[in-house]
Amino acid sequence: MFDFLGEYDILGAFWMTIQLAVLSAVGSLIWGTILAGMRVSPVPIMRGFGTAYVNVVRNTPLTVLIFFCSIGLASTLNFNLAATDSPSFIVDNNFRLAVLGFVLYTSTFVCESLRSGINTVPVGQAEAARALGLGFTQVLRIIVLPQAFRSVIAPLASVLIALIKNTTVASVIGVAEASLLMSEMIENESDAIILVFAVFALGFVLLTLPVGLLLGWVAKKVAVKR
Amino acid sequence: MSGAPSVLYDAPGPKAKARNLVYSLIFAAVLVLIAYLVIDKLAEKNQLTGDKWRPFAEGGTWTTFILPGLGYTLLIAVLSIVIALPVGAFFGIARLSDHKAVRTLAGIVVEFFRAIPVLILMIFANEFYSEYTDVDSDNRVLFAAVTGLVLYNASVLAEVVRAGILSLPKGQTEAASALGLRKTQTMTNVLLPQAVAAMLPAIVSQLVVILKDTALAGGALSVPDLLRSANVISGNFGNTIPVYIVIGVIYVVLNFILTSFASWLQKRMSRRKKAPKGAQPLLDAPSQITTTTGAGGTGTL
Numbered sequence: 001m002f003d004f005l006g007e008y009d010i011l012g013a014f015w016m017t018i019q020l021a022v023l024s025a026v027g028s029l030i031w032g033t034i035l036a037g038m039r040v041s042p043v044p045i046m047r048g049f050g051t052a053y054v055n056v057v058r059n060t061p062l063t064v065l066i067f068f069c070s071i072g073l074a075s076t077l078n079f080n081l082a083a084t085d086s087p088s089f090i091v092d093n094n095f096r097l098a099v100l101g102f103v104l105y106t107s108t109f110v111c112e113s114l115r116s117g118i119n120t121v122p123v124g125q126a127e128a129a130r131a132l133g134l135g136f137t138q139v140l141r142i143i144v145l146p147q148a149f150r151s152v153i154a155p156l157a158s159v160l161i162a163l164i165k166n167t168t169v170a171s172v173i174g175v176a177e178a179s180l181l182m183s184e185m186i187e188n189e190s191d192a193i194i195l196v197f198a199v200f201a202l203g204f205v206l207l208t209l210p211v212g213l214l215l216g217w218v219a220k221k222v223a224v225k226r
Numbered sequence: 227m228s229g230a231p232s233v234l235y236d237a238p239g240p241k242a243k244a245r246n247l248v249y250s251l252i253f254a255a256v257l258v259l260i261a262y263l264v265i266d267k268l269a270e271k272n273q274l275t276g277d278k279w280r281p282f283a284e285g286g287t288w289t290t291f292i293l294p295g296l297g298y299t300l301l302i303a304v305l306s307i308v309i310a311l312p313v314g315a316f317f318g319i320a321r322l323s324d325h326k327a328v329r330t331l332a333g334i335v336v337e338f339f340r341a342i343p344v345l346i347l348m349i350f351a352n353e354f355y356s357e358y359t360d361v362d363s364d365n366r367v368l369f370a371a372v373t374g375l376v377l378y379n380a381s382v383l384a385e386v387v388r389a390g391i392l393s394l395p396k397g398q399t400e401a402a403s404a405l406g407l408r409k410t411q412t413m414t415n416v417l418l419p420q421a422v423a424a425m426l427p428a429i430v431s432q433l434v435v436i437l438k439d440t441a442l443a444g445g446a447l448s449v450p451d452l453l454r455s456a457n458v459i460s461g462n463f464g465n466t467i468p469v470y471i472v473i474g475v476i477y478v479v480l481n482f483i484l485t486s487f488a489s490w491l492q493k494r495m496s497r498r499k500k501a502p503k504g505a506q507p508l509l510d511a512p513s514q515i516t517t518t519t520g521a522g523g524t525g526t527l
Contacts, residue, residue: 042235042242043249049257059434059481060474061441064453068470071457076466077271118234126234136235144234165343172445179345183446186353193357197350205341 004189005199013181014203020095020167020177021207024102025160031103032110033145039115042136050111058108062169066101070094070173091176098170106163113155117148122226150222157215161208178203268467278465282472287459295444295455296476302368302440302451306375307433313376314383315422319413321388332384339381345442348374352447371443379436386428390421427492434481434488441477452476 038050057065073079074097081096082089121144129143168179182200186193238246268274281287320332339347352370355361361369394417402412422429444453456473460466 040234042238043246043253045250045253045257049253055482055485056478059438059478059485061438061453061477063441063445064456064470064474064477067445067453067457068474071460072466072470076273077267079267130236139234165341168343168345169442169445171345172442179343179349182346183349183353186349190353190357193350193353197346200346201338201342204343204346205338208341 002195004192008181008185010178010181010199010203013176013178014207016095016175016177017164017167017207020098020102020170020175021160021164023099024106024163024167027099027103028106028110028159028163029156032107033114035107035111036114036118037140039111040118040140054108054111057104058112060105062101062105062166063172065105066098066169066173069097069101069104073097073100090174094170094173094175098167098173098175102163102166102170106159106166109159109162110156113152113159114145114148116155117152118144120151121147147224150224153215153219153222157212157219160215161211164207164211165204271467273465273467278463278468281459281463281465282468291455291459292452292473292476295450295452298368298449298451299437299440299444299453302371302375302443302449303433303437305372306379306436306440309372310376310380310383310436311429313380315387315418317380317384318387318391319418321384322391324409336381336384339377340385342378344374344378344439345446347377348442348447350374351377367443367447367449371440371447371449374443375436375439378439379432382435383429383432386425386432387418387421390425390428391417393424394420424495427488427495430484430488430491434484437481437484438477 035050035053038046039054041047041050074081074093080089080093081100082092086092125143125147126139129139134142167177170177171180171183174180178200182196185196189196236242265274272278317332317336320328321336323329323332348370351373352367355366355369355373356363398416398420399412402416407415440449440451441453443449444451448454452473456469460469463469
């Protein structure tokens with residue numbers, strides 16, 4: 001009864017899921033940190049932009065963002081992220097648009113986690129740094145952010161886990177990741193849908209569980225003792 | 227951001243003020259440049275002309291497409307929360323049971339459904355209903371969407387309820403048993419009402435998650451919700467960008483109202499009950515990061 005599983009590239013689909021998650025995670029971390037920096041900066045217009053961006057994007061459904069990247073940006077505005085003449089254009093373009101959508105969305109949660117981490121840094125740290133003559137960027141970069149990062153590893157792990165689960169949304173623009181393969185398999189093998197579901201459910205448990213455990217352990221390990 | 231200067235920087239002196247002004251101008255210039263590029267590109271693709279926007283000035287577009295779609299979106303969201311709340315409360319309480327078997331079983335169920343993407347649950351539920359039940363196909367996608375959302379959000383809410391009950395002072399249970407209340411009575415008359423009150427902000431925030439996730443049903447299962455009606459409109463009028471802007475705004479406004487309501491509730495609750503001891507947050511702490519244990523991760527994304 002397990003024979004048909006071999007006919008499908010399940011590992012390949014999950015590999016696509018992992019690629020989406022890793023690239024989006026790196027992008028979100030970078031853009032989210034920049035956003036957090038803007039939100040706590042002394043320049044009012046940067047704070048305003050950061051706040052507006054976070055509130056708008058966080059409240060937009062991810063599916064709408066992904067559709068917008070694909071139909072709005074790529075199809076309507078011809079804003080393509082791959083060379084149009086390359087043979088794998090459609091596949092590459094959809095993959096990169098999906099990553100763009102995930103980065104735009106997930107970075108708002110990274111930003112908010114970081115901002116709450118900045119709140120856990122005692123006032124005295126920043127005051128002492130300023131007394132030493134450090135400017136805003138130096139205080140943020142050398143004193144506050146390193147401590148903030150260490151205290152938000154657990155929330156960031158949650159954001160990462162949510163991102164791994166969210167990568168399934170890429171299937172709506174045809175990226176061949178796990179959920180797309182599952183809907184294909186579930187249609188073809190209608191007498192074994194519970195088995196197919198179990199395989200994919202297990203796959204996601206195997207992806208998310210170690211991330212939670214590992215980063216939970218790291219969070220304890222590096223926590224700033226106060 | 228409160229009016230007081232942040233911990234990260236002092237109240238600016240004349241030099242810092244001048245510097246901030248320069249940064250402001252540079253940043254504003256960058257924003258204007260980006261806006262110009264976007265508008266230029268939009269105009270080049272004819273997305274800004276009057277007749278691309280005209281459909282939204284006509285009542286027909288709203289009554290035929292947008293409002294029914296919005297109705298569907300709200301229907302799915304409301305059904306999901308109404309079903310998920312009692313189910314979640316049940317599993318949350320079951321995880322605190324005195325019987326190890328009940329505790330473990332509830333724990334496995336909750337952690338399992340929190341670890342699986344909602345979309346996977348929806349796709350599976352859709353196929354399951356078509357294979358094993360005779361629900362007709364129009365209702366089937368709706369059922370599948372609600373099933374997926376309920377399974378996922380009930381397990382998130384179970385954690386919320388559990389955390390709420392655990393956060394209550396021990397004296398509450400002790401006083402209840404001193405009065406001779408049974409376990410069930412303690413739970414339903416003493417603990418649960420307080421826990422639900424304390425967790426109300428988290429529950430309202432969860433509504434935002436549900437409302438956003440309903441778009442999955444429109445994207446993947448073709449439920450005629452707000453997102454699907456956007457696709458229909460842009461198919462009719464070829465106005466992709468304006469349509470996405472309009473429905474994006476609708477989603478954002480709805481969710482923003484819910485988010486603001488949640489943080490208002492939170493402030494109100496914390497004012498009534500003395501805030502817990504510990505470091506006071508320096509800036510206004512975002513209230514979004516809640517229950518963070520286990521493989522499910524946060525329920526707020």
